[in-house]
Amino acid sequence: MSxxxxxxxxxxxxxxxxxxxxxxxxxxxxxxGYKVAYLDCDVEEPNGHLxxxxxxxxxxxxxxxxxxxxxxxxxACGACGQICQYSAIVCINKNILTFDKMxxxxxxxxxxxxxxxxxxxxxxxxxxxxxxxxxxxxYHGNLFVGEAFSPPLIRAVRSTGCxxxxxxxxxxxxxxxxxxxxxxxxxxxxxTEPTPFGINDLxxxxxxxxxxxxxxxxxxxxHDPDNTLARDFCRDRGIKILAEIPDxxxxxxxxxxxxxxxxxxxxxxxxxxxxxxxxxKEAKW
Amino acid sequence: xxxxxxxxxxxxxxxxxxxxxxxVxxxxxxxxxxxxxxxxxxxxVLNPRVEQVNDxxxxxxxxxxxxxxTGCGKCHELCRFGAVVKNTDQKTVFTIDPIACxxxxxxxxxxxxxxxxxxxxxNGQWFISSxxxxxxxxxxxxxxxxxxxxxxxxxxxxxxIIAEEKGLPYIIVDGPPxxxxxxxxxxxxxxxxxxxxxxTLSGQHDLERVVELINFFKIPAYLCxxxxxxxxxxxDIIEKKAMAAGVKVVGRxxxxxxxxxxxxxxxxxxEMPNTPAAADVRTMWSNLLQEITAATKVS
Ligand code: SF4
Ligand code: SF4
Ligand code: SF4
Ligand code: SF4
Numbered sequence: 001m002s003x004x005x006x007x008x009x010x011x012x013x014x015x016x017x018x019x020x021x022x023x024x025x026x027x028x029x030x031x032x033g034y035k036v037a038y039l040d041c042d043v044e045e046p047n048g049h050l051x052x053x054x055x056x057x058x059x060x061x062x063x064x065x066x067x068x069x070x071x072x073x074x075x076a077c078g079a080c081g082q083i084c085q086y087s088a089i090v091c092i093n094k095n096i097l098t099f100d101k102m103x104x105x106x107x108x109x110x111x112x113x114x115x116x117x118x119x120x121x122x123x124x125x126x127x128x129x130x131x132x133x134x135x136x137x138x139y140h141g142n143l144f145v146g147e148a149f150s151p152p153l154i155r156a157v158r159s160t161g162c163x164x165x166x167x168x169x170x171x172x173x174x175x176x177x178x179x180x181x182x183x184x185x186x187x188x189x190x191x192t193e194p195t196p197f198g199i200n201d202l203x204x205x206x207x208x209x210x211x212x213x214x215x216x217x218x219x220x221x222x223h224d225p226d227n228t229l230a231r232d233f234c235r236d237r238g239i240k241i242l243a244e245i246p247d248x249x250x251x252x253x254x255x256x257x258x259x260x261x262x263x264x265x266x267x268x269x270x271x272x273x274x275x276x277x278x279x280x281k282e283a284k285w
Numbered sequence: 286x287x288x289x290x291x292x293x294x295x296x297x298x299x300x301x302x303x304x305x306x307x308x309v310x311x312x313x314x315x316x317x318x319x320x321x322x323x324x325x326x327x328x329x330v331l332n333p334r335v336e337q338v339n340d341x342x343x344x345x346x347x348x349x350x351x352x353x354x355t356g357c358g359k360c361h362e363l364c365r366f367g368a369v370v371k372n373t374d375q376k377t378v379f380t381i382d383p384i385a386c387x388x389x390x391x392x393x394x395x396x397x398x399x400x401x402x403x404x405x406x407x408n409g410q411w412f413i414s415s416x417x418x419x420x421x422x423x424x425x426x427x428x429x430x431x432x433x434x435x436x437x438x439x440x441x442x443x444x445x446i447i448a449e450e451k452g453l454p455y456i457i458v459d460g461p462p463x464x465x466x467x468x469x470x471x472x473x474x475x476x477x478x479x480x481x482x483x484x485t486l487s488g489q490h491d492l493e494r495v496v497e498l499i500n501f502f503k504i505p506a507y508l509c510x511x512x513x514x515x516x517x518x519x520x521d522i523i524e525k526k527a528m529a530a531g532v533k534v535v536g537r538x539x540x541x542x543x544x545x546x547x548x549x550x551x552x553x554x555x556e557m558p559n560t561p562a563a564a565d566v567r568t569m570w571s572n573l574l575q576e577i578t579a580a581t582k583v584s
Contacts, residue, residue: 012324014297014462019487044463045296045494047487085344085390106389107365145497148434148466172297172462173323176431179384196548197302197326204324207428212384256516258486 005285006166008185009219010209012201014172016191017221017245018042020255022169023051024262025279028272030135035164038133040140041154041181042171043126050258054138056131062141062156063122064105064149069096073117080109080118101148126153130160137162151180158184165280174208182209187283188216189242194223194230202230206239217282219275222247242282243275287316287448288577289441289456291475295495296488297462300511301481303544304566305459306330306553308479309418311570315455316448317416319423320437320471322409327459330551333414333421341424341439343432344388346406351377353400360392360401384429408432411440413447420447434466441471464498472499477577478506480532484519492523496530505580506532509569512540535576536569538562 009022022038029036040048067080067089076094088103089096100123110118126143141157143150154177158168170181182188188209192202202218209216216239220230223244234241245251245261245268254264261268292308294301306327309317319327347368349360356378361369368385369392372378381392381401393403408431411424422444424436441458448456460471460478472478478499482492492508499506508527513520524534541562547554555563 013326014294014324016298044465044468045487045491047296047490050486050490083390083394085388104387104389105365106387106391107363108389108391108394111363111391111395143465145464145494146469146501148469150465173433174428175323175426175433175467177463177465179429183385193298195545196329196551200326200329201324204428211429252515255487256483256485256519 003163004166005280005283006161006168006185007187007189007279007283008168008170008182009189009191010170010178010182010205011172011191012174012205013192013198016193016198018172018191019047019051019169020260021189021191021219021221022167023048024260024272025276026052026136026167027260027262028276029165029167032273032276035162036135037137037139037160037162037164037166038169039157039161039166040169041157042169043141043143043150043153043157044171044177046140046142048140048169049138051260052133052136052138054131054133056129058131059127059129061124061127062153063124064103064152065107065120066100066103066105066123067098067109067118068121069098070117070119071096073115075115077114079112079114083108083112104149105152125149128156128160150177154180174204178208179212182214183212185214187279188214189219189279190216191219191221192230193221194227196229199229199233202233206237215283217242220244240282242278243271245271287445287453287456289445289458289475290477290479291458291460291471292479292481293460293468293471293495294462294481295464295491296482299481299483299488300544302326302459303548303554304481304509304511305457307555307566308570309457310553310555311567312455312457313418314453315419315457316444316453317419317421318440318444318456318458319421320440320458320467321461322424322426322433322436322440322467323461325423325425328423330548330553331416331418331421332551333416333423335412335414337413339411340407341409341411341436342405343408343430343435344406345390345403346383346386346388347381347390347393348402349377349379349381350400350402353398354379355398357397359395359397363391363395409436411436411443413443419453420451422447434470437461437467437470464494468498472504473502475504478504479573480506480508481511482508482523483512484510484516484523489519489523489526492527496527496532500530507535507573507576508532509536509538510534511538513537515540533576535572536565538565538569
């Protein structure tokens with residue numbers, strides 16, 4: 001058995017309860033005696049700390065390498081501007097202009113420069129904070145406001161964690177940020193709500209994890225026994241439902257003040273305990 | 286002059302799309318754009334009839350031509366995105382993972398054998414459609430594709446052309462959640478932003494970040510507190526904080542199960558007669574219009 005298991009909690013649509021599920025699972029895992037880390041990769045809007053209330057004890061900046069041009073060495077050949085696919089460096093009238101915010105840090109310009117005029121410096125795009133919430137190791141990334149590219153920061157958050165169970169709170173959606181968060185995970189839980197919007201977005205998210213080849217299952221949030229949208233969808237697609245969290249006003253109220261159903265609403269401890277057991281079993285850990 | 290109203294939320298799941306659909310219905314004669322290209326839902330309510338389908342290319346991507354590759358490893362060494370994967374089977378030593386490839390072109394440029402093709406990739410599709418309210422531009426990003434910011438910019442520029450051609454007064458844009466690249470692409474240069482939030486601790490936290498972003502780009506912004514009665518005290522706190530940041534509250538909408546009911550019926554909630562949410566959204570729309578008209582007069 002590998003000592004490390006990474007379960008990512010994702011959803012196509014935002015606001016379906018990803019943070020509720022991932023933070024509650026982390027608490028359940030800690031209570032069950034696992035070594036566990038919670039990694040908040042929703043770096044555009046990190047919320048896990050509002051519920052887990054960690055004590056932060058370290059912080060560092062995450063940057064990407066951007067070019068610095070030594071105009072004295074530059075021979076104005078224009079090669080840097082030609083290789084750059086993102087218009088982040090251009091040569092106009094023998095002057096080199098760089099646009100750091102557009103740079104993806106590929107390193108191409110420094111490599112092609114025949115005059116050795118380009119070096120690189122790190123430009124911060126966000127920060128990572130780490131600490132602990134009871135027995136849970138806690139990490140989250142914080143994208144600086146005005147920054148467009150979150151994947152390098154998300155990858156940096158993913159590289160933290162522990163040599164045990166790692167629970168990743170992924171950003172919503174299905175494009176580059178989510179992929180950076182769930183790539184390499186052993187198992188993905190897709191949280192959905194049984195509404196037309198929820199199912200439409202689940203459909204896209206399920207396609208994404210399938211494309212990535214990661215085993216996955218669904219958690220239905222705000223479940224209402226009369227509504228079979230999610231059950232029908234999962235049956236048709238052959239995706240397992242590991243838990244159904246009822247549409248309970250007490251959960252919404254607890255959530256509004258930053259409390260988790262796991263600890264704040266009677267009766268939910270069991271539900272998350274069982275979800276943890278089945279997720280770990282499904283992930284074949 | 287056409288006015289572009291962009292609906293965003295910071296936090297997902299606050300009811301942004303339902304609200305945007307209602308604004309479209311209330312505006313009566315308007316152009317519509319769905320810029321939540323990652324998880325587009327607006328079409329589920331507006332039922333657009335697609336009239337034109339176009340491919341979207343957000344950039345290039347690389348692929349190794351196995352017959353030319355000598356397995357020297359240069360590409361693997363230079364790629365900073367871990368997209369050149371070393372294979373364990375003997376046939377081809379290296380392949381490029383299209384999902385991880387950022388399309389920077391470095392591998393292709395430096396391959397000594399010219400064994401790497403670097404060409405335009407199709408990352409999705411965009412559509413020009415008609416709805417019972419007016420023209421709509423929307424898109425579908427391919428699964429696991431990037432460059433949603435570019436696709437957002439494309440959708441916005443297309444809808445603008447159509448709205449101007451037809452002399453429509455408004456463009457209503459359903460924007461993406463978050464504060465990253467697709468959001469920045471959705472709000473830069475828009476006439477005003479309507480932020481939809483909910484009275485929760487997470488809602489408040491995400492609102493602060495999205496307001497910071499809006500102020501960073503100096504865009505006039507208004508706030509709607511959805512489901513305000515879930516936590517009225519929190520709604521008051523949010524309203525105060527928003528005012529302090531220069532964002533005026535134009536509406537408070539009751540928590541109302543008819544919002545989901547409308548979704549199931551594929552209708553904007555304002556078209557559900559005698560529902561509390563519909564009445565609240567109507568009031569909000571007229572407040573918003575007043576604010577926009579006043580702001581136009583001043584400038
Ligand atoms: S590092 Fe890459 S993206 Fe950045 S400026 Fe150079 S070529 Fe462009
Ligand atoms: S590649 Fe080097 S020498 Fe050529 S224009 Fe760019 S910085 Fe100047
Ligand atoms: S650099 Fe070119 S020849 Fe060398 S391994 Fe890569 S594709 Fe093959
Ligand atoms: S194009 Fe850039 S990101 Fe893609 S494989 Fe080549 S070096 Fe890597």
